[in-house]
Amino acid sequence: MFTSLLRHRTFTLGLVCAIGLLCSQCDRVAQSQADFDRAECEASGEFAWVEAGEFIAGSDRAERDYGYRISAEGASDDPERIAAIEQRLRQSRWFEWEEERQVRSLAAVCMGRNLVANADYKEFLEATGHRLPGISEPEYREQGFLVHPYSEVERFLWKGGEYPSGERRHPVVLVSYEDAVAYAQWRGDRDGASYRLPTAAEWEKAARGTDERYFPWGSEWRAGATNAAPSGIWHTSEVGAFELSRSPYGVEDMAGNVFEYTSTLEQRRGRTVSVMKGCSWDDSIGFCRAAYRHTRPIESRHILFGFRLVRDR
Incomplete structure (x- = not known):
């Protein structure tokens, strides 16, 4: 399948960028690793090297149908209820906004192994x-x-400048896209480096690799693989706690825990929105496929949203 798609593709990423059909970040992404190599990227242990090249992005009808089906099956054991849940999901068209299955080519990227955690963010605040x-x-x-309800939000609130007790290594939430960008800028100034949020395409490749898999571990759902609704945790978890959610490149939590802001921005109804990738601790399992995407305004702050960094140099 992968070979066939490569042979018959119509456009390459370079051509698409050249004619301006992708986001304004194409040029920057293509050049981001020009003077940065794998050894430098991985020296600290905090980042993983996602090598340059092609991968299969997006989803086709078969994958979306699978997403609807497993989401319903994960919510009930009763056949009639499963059918009703699947019908509701399809009517909501949750997975119809995913990009069409295609070959994409990206420059290498130095991706944060972990989500930015509360302890990391506290250093920035201080x-x-x-x-x-x-x-x-x-x-x-x-x-x-x-x-x-807001009563659930309250357990995630910081008090007296401190994150919730016992959640030092949980991903920071209730931050906006703009807060995440400010953190990246501060961290870059501190380290003498350049950090940013990943693009949606970079995130997706880092999550699924190059072999067409749906999830970080493969294309079939596995019980206990991640912190999503079936886990029963119903809260964030420590970063890197679910081994199966580690991607082929060694990037943690690429399914479950929290949705992640990306630097891919769009305009929706006069508002700037960020394309969100991943799935969160309350999600049905079909949402945890690497191809899934949705958008939220950049000023949003929610208990389901977090972020990770990319290092450019």
Whole structure:
């Protein structure tokens, strides 16, 4: 299948970028690793090298159908209820916004092995005085997408400048895209390096590798593979706690735990939105495929959203 797609593809990434059909970041992404090699990337142990080259991105009808089916099967053991859940999911068209299955080619990327954790983010706050992760109840209601009541948000709130007890290595949440960019800038200034958020394509390749797999571990769902709804945790977990969610490149939590902001931005109804990748601790399992994507406004702050960094030099 992979060979066939390579042989018959119509456009290469370079051509698409040249004619301006991709995001404005194409040129920067293509050049980001020009003077940066694998040894430098992996020297600290914090980053993993995702080698340059082609991979299969997006999904086809068969994969989307699989996503709907396993999401329903993961929610119930009753055949009638499974059928009803699957029908509802299909009517909501959750997976119809994924990119069509295609060959993409990317430059090498130095991807953060782990999500940015509370302890990491606290260093940034103490150094800069940046606002704490959080959102007030009125702000939360105005923001919308109220999947969880505010009473559930409260257990994620920082108090007295401290993250929730016992969650030092949990991913930081209740931060916006803009907060994540500010963290990357601060970290770069501190380290004498250049950091940013991954693009959606970089994230997807880092999650699924080059062999067409749906999940970091393969193309069949595996019980206990990740912190999603079937785990029963119903909260964030320590970064890197689920071995099967480690990608072929050694990047942790590439399914489950939290959705991740990417630097791929779009315009929706007059608002700038970030393409979110991954799935969160409350998600059905079909959402944990690497091809899944949705968007949220860049000012959003939610208990399901976190981020990781890419290092450019």
